[in-house]
Amino acid sequence: MRLNQYIAACGVCSRREADRLVEAGEVLVDGVPARVGMILRGDETVTVRGKTVETRQKPVVVAWYKPVGVTCTARDPHAEKTIADAFRYPVRLTYAGRLDRDSEGLLLMTNDGALIDAMMRGANGHEKEYIVRVRSRISDGDLHRLEKGIYLRELKQTTRPCTVERLGDRTFRIVLTQGLNRQIRRMCRALGHDVRTLKRVRVVNIKLGALKPGQQRKIEGSELETLYSMVMPGEKTGSVDPLKVRKNG
Numbered sequence: 001m002r003l004n005q006y007i008a009a010c011g012v013c014s015r016r017e018a019d020r021l022v023e024a025g026e027v028l029v030d031g032v033p034a035r036v037g038m039i040l041r042g043d044e045t046v047t048v049r050g051k052t053v054e055t056r057q058k059p060v061v062v063a064w065y066k067p068v069g070v071t072c073t074a075r076d077p078h079a080e081k082t083i084a085d086a087f088r089y090p091v092r093l094t095y096a097g098r099l100d101r102d103s104e105g106l107l108l109m110t111n112d113g114a115l116i117d118a119m120m121r122g123a124n125g126h127e128k129e130y131i132v133r134v135r136s137r138i139s140d141g142d143l144h145r146l147e148k149g150i151y152l153r154e155l156k157q158t159t160r161p162c163t164v165e166r167l168g169d170r171t172f173r174i175v176l177t178q179g180l181n182r183q184i185r186r187m188c189r190a191l192g193h194d195v196r197t198l199k200r201v202r203v204v205n206i207k208l209g210a211l212k213p214g215q216q217r218k219i220e221g222s223e224l225e226t227l228y229s230m231v232m233p234g235e236k237t238g239s240v241d242p243l244k245v246r247k248n249g
Contacts, residue, residue: 003029003038006046008113010053013094015117021048059112060091061224063206066107067213072098086214096120097128097203100182105130105200106208109216118231119203125177126231129202132184134193137169142191146174150187155180159187170196204230 001009004018007027012018019036021027027034028047040046046053066072070086071079072095083095093109096119110116118124147164151157163175174184185195201208205226206219219227 001040001042003027003034003040003046004036006040007048007053008117011059011092011094011111011113011116012048012053013116014113014120059115060089060093060110061112061115061219061227062089062093062109062216063208063211063219064107064109064216065208065211065213066099066104068102068104071101072107087216089216097179099200100185103198103200104213105198106203106206106211107200108203108206108219115228115232120179124231126204127175127177127202128179128200128204129173129175130184131167131171131173131197131199131201132188132195133168133171133197134188135170135196136193138172138191138193140166142193143172145191146172146187150190152180152183152186152190154186159183175202 003022004015007013007018008015013021018027022034022036025033026049029038029040029044064087067086070081070083073079073082074084076082087109089109091111093111094116096108096110096116099105099107108119119126143164143166147162149159149161152159157180159180160178162177165173167173176183180186184198188195205223211217
C-alpha cells in the first residue's frame, strides 16, 4: 500500500497531510527519508516526527467544542493557540474537518485516517450545520440568495445550494454539504454582511448538544455506528485494518 495511505490508516493525519510531512522530510522508512508516492511492502518501520507509527488502532471518535481563538493545526509558530494547546485525550487524535480560528463549535477528533479522508472529501456531500449571526439585519432576499448559491469571486466558484432558516433579524441557521475555505464568511461578505459569530452545531449525525467551549465527549454505540454508515457505507465500525484501506484518491 502507499505510504500516505498507511500513515492515514494509522490515524496520524489525512493522506494529503501525510504527503506534506513526507515532502518536509519528517517521515522515515527504516531510518531513511521517505519519498512521496512510496509503496510499502508491509514489514517496514515507519516513523513520523521521530515517533514510530503503529497499526491496527481501535478507532476513537470524540466530539469537541472548539473555542474561538483556537487554530486548527498541530503546529504553527504564528498561531496564539493551536489544537495541540487546547485539546487533550489519552490517544493521539486528529481533526476531521476544520473550523477557522474565529469560529467555534463542533469539531470531530479521531485516530481513524480513513474516516478523516471520507469526511474531508467535499464530493461526498456530508452535512454540516451552523448558527450564524451577522452584524446587520439580513433580508429574506439575501437568505434566499445564500440558499441558491453564491458566486465567490476570489475562489472562482459558486457554492452549492444549501438549506437556510431564519432564526432572528440577524441570525440564521445554514446547512452546507461542502467545505470551501471560510465559506460562510465569504458568502455573507459577498452580500455585504460581516459575520459576528459562527458556531457549528452538527456534523452529519453528531450534534454539539449541551457541550460548552473546551468540553468533549466520546462518540460510542449506535451514534458511532450511524456516523460510519453515513460517511463510510460498507465499513464496519471498529474493524479498520490499515492493510485494507480503500484505494479512493
